[in-house]
Amino acid sequence: MGELEIIRIIERFLGTDPRTVVGFGDDVSAVRLVKHQTAVLKTDMLVGSTDIPPGMSMRQAARKAVVANVSDLAAKGSRPIAGLVALGLPSRLTKKDVMEIAAGLGGGAKEYGFPLVGGDTNESNDLVISIALFALMDERRMVLRSGARVGDIVAVTSGFGDAAAGLKALLDGRVRPDRLPHALAEAVYHPHAELELGLRLASSGALTAAIDSSDGLAWSLHELSKRSKVGIQVQHLPISKAAKDFALSYGYNATDLALYGGEEYNLIITIKPKQLRVAQRAARGRLKTIGVVTPRARGVRLVKNEHEVKIAMKGWEHFRGQR
């Protein structure tokens, strides 16, 4: 069963509730408390057998579990107030492993300025780090996946491909963890969530939609397209310099690394056409414009040598399967 089918089944059985402002299908969920005030809720689980690449320490894995959750709040412009952590720990773990996990969790939460206030500990066959975050937000300020309109500018907060290049080379056994180029090693082992940037962008009022890129650039563009009922034309593919260099040296396809990667915590946003400067100022010049929002019928496309080609709805899972 694919993940999409599983999510569809779960959504169907969970039904809907009038208090739900944002349910499944966006980066976070939100429930109405009073008037426009909502509780923002997010959970994301890290699983040892599938989410920890070669060379990643327990401390890095635990920290990354925090980063993955924070990144989703960052995309919506929401600052975490507190978090919980539920752990499934295999009995083979040593005291040092547990201390590393605790240090990674504590360090990650501290980086993003919120406390982990409670949790649950269990024995399990697979290492599981399940984090849940809580925030408060005026629902009118939340930047959803569904707000993009034809004519909006599409932009990203960073180049793509570093994490995919690093992960693919590690999983292919082409490079030892300690030989990865610095930018790739950072992307794989020590990623960052764009919390302050996401908060500034949301506050600027210039955005119409946003999504965190952790499912990959192609997948995330398709999500924006689906939820906003628009097409997207990518004119400049944002491939990072390090990924381009690495692809050249090791015979990988840099375009594929940038499009069909994942585990990369950039923000992908759409901006009202007249407010690009406002957004760019909020981002302190860090935005790279990559394309425009088009009518839905045109789909998600990449301009290449003056022709348009379809960008497939593929994510990291599919890409990884190709090795």
Next chain:
Amino acid sequence: MGELEIIRIIERFLGTDPRTVVGFGDDVSAVRLVKHQTAVLKTDMLVGSTDIPPGMSMRQAARKAVVANVSDLAAKGSRPIAGLVALGLPSRLTKKDVMEIAAGLGGGAKEYGFPLVGGDTNESNDLVISIALFALMDERRMVLRSGARVGDIVAVTSGFGDAAAGLKALLDGRVRPDRLPHALAEAVYHPHAELELGLRLASSGALTAAIDSSDGLAWSLHELSKRSKVGIQVQHLPISKAAKDFALSYGYNATDLALYGGEEYNLIITIKPKQLRVAQRAARGRLKTIGVVTPRARGVRLVKNEHEVKIAMKGWEHFRGQR
């Protein structure tokens, strides 16, 4: 490593934060929002390899994961507003399994009147159902583990031993799941969280402390003792009729079943001595008084044949290990 040692390590690395009203070490956590208003947060994880007894369906397991979380809020007098669910699903699960899990989650949330508004789905080697609940509460109304005072009355909302008797017989291979006496089967496969009862008790103002009994009667009494810095004298051990009968038929020790069981979702409370009637009215007569709060030096003890014996700080894990 024991669970207590793991929790100690994690607490140490996570540090403290001035906004935290209730951290690790109570049934729920709470962070201050404005004035006395707090966000109540709870997470509890169900793990397939250790938490699903023989004969339990996927639907029952998923529902029980909800019940376990609700029971902790019930003990504090807090009504859940919304929840999240993060799943780790082994690849061997069928579509029917996933539908059963979704139905159990949806059914459980509906029983207790809150929506599951979001989640995360992953592949893992062990089945993992990690639930997080959110509520709002005035911190002055929350019934903590730490409020018991010498002279208070100790009471429970139901007899103990049904779940332990059922689980032990199943794990010992003494009884087939479909041959369990009804009360034991209900306790194992279809437990209930005392949400309405917990809310009424907390609203009565008669309680000084409360804890959910899911770690077992003995363990929970020791927790109340430790957190409130008091002793507890149990004068009437609340053994359920069904557990007593079953113990007699199958040669188990009924006292051990009642004390050292677990996975039973009763509430254990302490009541201001002059307000027993108020509490009993709030509980609609369902409270069984079992003892009194004593000075700390006297420890947690059971009156037996006019003598006092120590109640060991043992929980279900230890008890299960004896089989």
